[in-house]
Amino acid sequence: MSRIGKRPIALPAKVEVQIEGQQISVKGPKGELSRSLPPLIAVHQEAQTLKVSRVNESRPARQLHGLCRTLVANMVDGVSRGFERRLELVGVGYRASTQGNKLILNVGYSHPVEIPFPPGIQIAVEGNNVIVVSGIDKELVGNTAARIRAVRPPEPYKGKGIRYVGEQVRRKAGKSGKAKK
Known part of the structure; x- marks a missing residue:
């Protein structure tokens, strides 16, 4: 049994969950998220908790059990509290600004780099x-922060x-200098 998969997910107040077959929708004060789960995984709501279980004991079902439980728990956290990643720019003249729906980075290239927000x-x-990336979808927040970091990773x-x-x-x-005679 998956140690992570068998832990119940507590539902905070103001969070509603709808389960329709393999589709799960979580609605809370910050927004709404939905995800389709694999057919080997089942989700049941009991009062103010969610239980994630597997349909059978096959190897793929065991592999997906903990993953799906964590994905559902992240959905519940996202719609109730949200997620945030913070990045910092280190370097002389490095700066960031937002303009409309784009992040503009001046990070030592001959041109500013524009990144649209999803x-x-x-x-x-x-x-x-300091750049603060926030949202309700943990995966999307992390991917966006990673895309921003990939523009100029720390050397x-x-x-x-x-x-x-x-x-x-x-x-x-750095390079060691030539030894003096």
């Missing part, structure tokens, strides 16, 4: 060098680039 994602810029020599707040960048020593 629907359901809010991006805010604090100061000039190991000076540490310049876009990194997650709190991310440790492993630094390398």
Whole structure:
């Protein structure tokens, strides 16, 4: 039995769940999410909890059990509290701004890089060098933050680039100079 899969999911107040076959919809104060689950997984609502179970004990069903439970739990968390990823720009002259539905990054290239927001994602810029990506879909928030980070990942020599707040960048020593005679 999957340790993660067998844990029940507590439903906060103001969160409604609708289960129609393999389609699950979660509605809360921040919005609504829906997802289609594989046919090997079943979801049951009992009072203010959700239970995720597998239809049989086949290997694929066991593999999907914990995953589907976590996906449903993330949906419940997203519509009740939301998710947020913070990125920081490190480097001289690196800055970010928002313009309409786009994030504009000046990160050392000869041109500004424009990244459009996907629907359901809010991006805010604090100061000039902290980007806050927030939304109700954890997967979409993480993917958007990863796309922003991929524009200029942190480099190991000076540490310049876009990194997650709190991310440790492993630094390398530069070239060692020629020994004096």
